[in-house]
Amino acid sequence: MDEEYDVIVLGTGLKECILSGLLSVDGLKVLHMDKNDYYGGESSSLNLTQLWKRLRGDDEPPEQLGSSREYNVDMIPKFMMANGTLVRVLIHANVTKYLNFKAVDGSFVYNKGKIYKVPATDVEALKSPLMGLFEKRRARKFFVFVQDFEESDPKTHAGMNLDTITGKELIAKYELEDDTVDFIGHALALHTNDSYLDQPAVDFVKRMKLYAESLARFQSGSPYIYPLYGLGELPQAFARLSAVYGGTYMLNKPDCKVEFDENGKAIGVTSEGETAKCKKVVCDPSYLPDKVQPVGKVARAICIMSHPIPDTKESHSAQVILPQKQLGRKSDMYLFCCSYAHNVAPRGKYIAFVLTEAETDNPEAELKPGVDLLGPVDEIFYETYDRFVPTNDTDVDHCYISTSYDATTHFESTVTDVLAMYTKITGKVLNLSVDLSAASAGTEQ
Numbered sequence: 001m002d003e004e005y006d007v008i009v010l011g012t013g014l015k016e017c018i019l020s021g022l023l024s025v026d027g028l029k030v031l032h033m034d035k036n037d038y039y040g041g042e043s044s045s046l047n048l049t050q051l052w053k054r055l056r057g058d059d060e061p062p063e064q065l066g067s068s069r070e071y072n073v074d075m076i077p078k079f080m081m082a083n084g085t086l087v088r089v090l091i092h093a094n095v096t097k098y099l100n101f102k103a104v105d106g107s108f109v110y111n112k113g114k115i116y117k118v119p120a121t122d123v124e125a126l127k128s129p130l131m132g133l134f135e136k137r138r139a140r141k142f143f144v145f146v147q148d149f150e151e152s153d154p155k156t157h158a159g160m161n162l163d164t165i166t167g168k169e170l171i172a173k174y175e176l177e178d179d180t181v182d183f184i185g186h187a188l189a190l191h192t193n194d195s196y197l198d199q200p201a202v203d204f205v206k207r208m209k210l211y212a213e214s215l216a217r218f219q220s221g222s223p224y225i226y227p228l229y230g231l232g233e234l235p236q237a238f239a240r241l242s243a244v245y246g247g248t249y250m251l252n253k254p255d256c257k258v259e260f261d262e263n264g265k266a267i268g269v270t271s272e273g274e275t276a277k278c279k280k281v282v283c284d285p286s287y288l289p290d291k292v293q294p295v296g297k298v299a300r301a302i303c304i305m306s307h308p309i310p311d312t313k314e315s316h317s318a319q320v321i322l323p324q325k326q327l328g329r330k331s332d333m334y335l336f337c338c339s340y341a342h343n344v345a346p347r348g349k350y351i352a353f354v355l356t357e358a359e360t361d362n363p364e365a366e367l368k369p370g371v372d373l374l375g376p377v378d379e380i381f382y383e384t385y386d387r388f389v390p391t392n393d394t395d396v397d398h399c400y401i402s403t404s405y406d407a408t409t410h411f412e413s414t415v416t417d418v419l420a421m422y423t424k425i426t427g428k429v430l431n432l433s434v435d436l437s438a439a440s441a442g443t444e445q
Contacts, residue, residue: 045232
């Protein structure tokens with residue numbers, strides 16, 4: 001281990017693995033270590049026995065739940081937008097050859113106590129029971145504008161400058177009702193709060209376009225895709241990539257201690273009495289707890305069920321977003337469901353998550369609106385975890401720490417963090433102009 005590396009990466013969570021792969025491809029010499037004896041860190045994928053041990057403390061799940069090894073329960077469950085940034089990163093890094101994706105069946109939104117399919121095009125707007133007749137026509141006009149919008153072609157801008165007008169001003173031109181704005185902003189554009197209404201409208205429109213284009217890509221009921229066998233496949237795919245480019249992986253390295261020089265700059269990592277030297281350290285918050293601060297908690301319910309989420313058109317995989325206003329909350333709630341169709345559970349079994357940013361110390365009461373939508377569950381676990389953000393100055397200490405995973409059930413915020421870290425570490429912006437057809441996904445059950 002007594003070698004010098006450009007970068008030492010600590011933790012094999014998704015963010016760390018993506019960065020390790022990208023930096024290896026860039027020609028940097030990378031050592032990747034994890035204190036655990038398994039891949040994934042916080043974003044690991046557990047079989048049933050591991051899940052039981054973690055959340056119930058005893059090793060014996062009930063036999064009627066089926067074989068433990070047929071479960072791959074992702075602790076940070078997130079779908080990928082088919083044309084989204086993460087898929088572009090996977091293609092750029094050429095790891096799609098290690099992964100098999102399958103389209104996700106459904107994308108839904110909660111409105112006035114019911115679950116509805118998210119309408120994403122002018123045609124769907126006219127059919128959607130979410131809106132009355134006149135609102136459908138207004139929404140259709142808005143969707144047509146979004147579909148035709150091309151940033152580089154002013155003729156498609158309807159006389160507006162989307163870099164200067166706000167989301168609120170754009171919506172006002174189409175006279176959309178508050179409920180319509182709610183589902184468009186949170187379930188289509190995937191904003192986590194309403195601050196986008198006061199910001200330039202161009203990002204809002206681009207996010208809607210991304211959703212519609214991703215939806216059209218695989219002609220399934222949602223814009224999302226998900227790997228067969230779950231997200232646990234991703235860290236391993238990036239580990240293989242890193243190895244191809246000469247990166248070194250070491251699991252089960254306890255007490256990884258970052259060493260600093262007299263100026264507070266990271267110079268290496270010590271584990272089991274050996275020190276590897278490096279120029280930069282990349283890690284998750286658990287490796288440098290004195291350089292991060294808590295900014296909130298995520299509350300989650302993890303459920304095993306024998307049926308899909310009711311009112312989701314029998315979807316074997318689905319996301320339901322419950323916008324904060326619908327629940328009188330400050331943050332959205334998310335339902336995630338996946339099943340044997342993606343090989344994450346035995347035949348006939350479904351894994352569902354209910355997640356939100358915790359606003360109280362009582363996750364069971366707080367998550368009840370989401371859990372109530374699931375119908376009967378075979379098992380349910382409640383858990384909260386702290387969210388941390390880095391507080392260090394990377395120019396001084398050369399430590400690049402990822403933020404904790406949020407409650408969203410899609411990857412948009414996670415990959416934004418990864419790309420920002422990549423730019424800080426390398427001084428470059430990752431080129432994501434790739435051929436999207438390199439990632440394909442099946443839709444069959």
